[in-house]
Amino acid sequence: MSRIIPLMPARSARPAGSGEASLQFTIPPPLALYIHFPWCVRKCPYCDFNSHAVRDGIPEDAYIAALIADLEHSLPDIWGRRVHTVFFGGGTPSLMTPDALDRLLTAVRARVQLSPEAEITLEANPGTVEAGRFAGFRDAGVNRLSIGVQSFNDRHLEALGRIHDASEAQRAIELAQRTFERVNIDLMYALPRQTMAEAMHDLDCALATGVSHLSCYHLTLEPNTPFAARPPELPDDDASADMQEAIEARLADAGFMHYETSAFARPGKQCLHNLNYWQFGDYLGIGAGAHGKLSFHDRVRRDMRHKHPGAYLEGAARGEFVQESREVGAAELPFEFMMNAARLNDGFHIDLFARHTALPVDVLMPRLLDARADGLLELEQGRVRPTLRGRRFLNELLQRFLD
8 A cells, every 4th residue: 555654864864954952842743643554465566665465364462462562661752742643554454353443542542642633544455345344443433544546447456466456446435435524545656557548547536536635656666576676667757747747737626735745635634644744743653663753852763663563573572662763863853854844835834843853943044045046945934835846856855954
C-alpha cells in the first residue's frame, strides 16, 4: 500500500546552522500516535515499507499485547500530553479482526489523553474487505478509512502485484462510504506501460465515487524491491510529468485542494495525521519498525522499533521495543523541519518553525532568502510557500538547508 510517510534524513548529512543551540520548548508540538501492522496477504513488488507476507498465520493476540506493552513503556515520554490523531498503517491493518482493533483502541483510551474528536485512520486493502469488518472497525472507533486502490485497470493491478481487481475496488469504496464519514483513495500513476488516457481514466473512476480525499503518487522504483532489481517498462520522465500536471488540473477543476505534494482534498477534509507530520509535529510510533519523533523540554529524539515482527515480539517479551534511538541536534533541525514543511503547497508561517523546533527564526531566514532569490520559495508577510518550481524540484530546494 502506498502512502505518505514522514521523511527521515540521511544521518551523514550536516544541515545548516550556527552551531549547537540550546533548545528550550515551552509548549511541545502537537502529538499523534502511529501504530504499525506489518503483515500483508502478499508483498507488492514496488513496496519498500516494512511489510511481510502472511505465511503461517498472524499472531494477533501476541501482537496486540506487545503493542499495548509498547505503549505503556512509552508513557513516561508523553505523560500529560493529548493525542490528536491515531493512524493504523502497514502492511495491511484491515487484516486485523475488529475485536483485536477494539481491544487495542480501548487500551489506548485507557492510557493516553485521546482527544474526543480525534481522527482515527485505518488503512485497508480492497482484497481484504468484508462488510462485517468495516462495521466492526467503525464501532471500535475508526472514523476515517484509507483504501489502497492504486488503479481501476485490471492489467495495471496485475502488473503491480495487487491481490484485488477493479470490481473489488469499487465494491470496497462503496462499502466504505456507507460505513465511514471520511474515505481516502490511494492512486498511482506512471505505471508500467500506462498511457495518459489510462491514467486519467483511473482518476475519473476515483472522482466518480464521490470520496473527499485522494492521494496520487508517482510510481517510483525503490531500492531493494523486485521492481528495482527487474525494472518494468515505465513511462518516460516527460510522459510522467504530463500525467502529473493533468491529474493536478483535473482535480482542481473538480474542487479539490492540492494541499501537499501528493495529497488532494475537498475543503475541510485534509488528513490531520499527515498534516501533523508535514508541520513537524510530534508522533509516537509503536509496532514493528515504527518510527517516532518526540520533543522534550530541551531536546528532540527520534526512535525506531525493532523492524522484523519476530524481533519485535521477542523484544517485547524482554520489555525492549526500541532498536535505535538518537537525539536530533539543533543544527539538524532546520533541514528536518523544511524536509517536511516544504511539502505543503500553501506553505507555513515562519512562526511555526520557532514553535516546533525551539530555535529562533533567524537560524532559518538566510537560507529562505537564498531560496527565494533563486525562485524556489515565496516569502511574504511571514508566510513561506514553495513556488511551482520549488514543488517540482523539491530536492533542489531542500539542499539549500544542508551544509
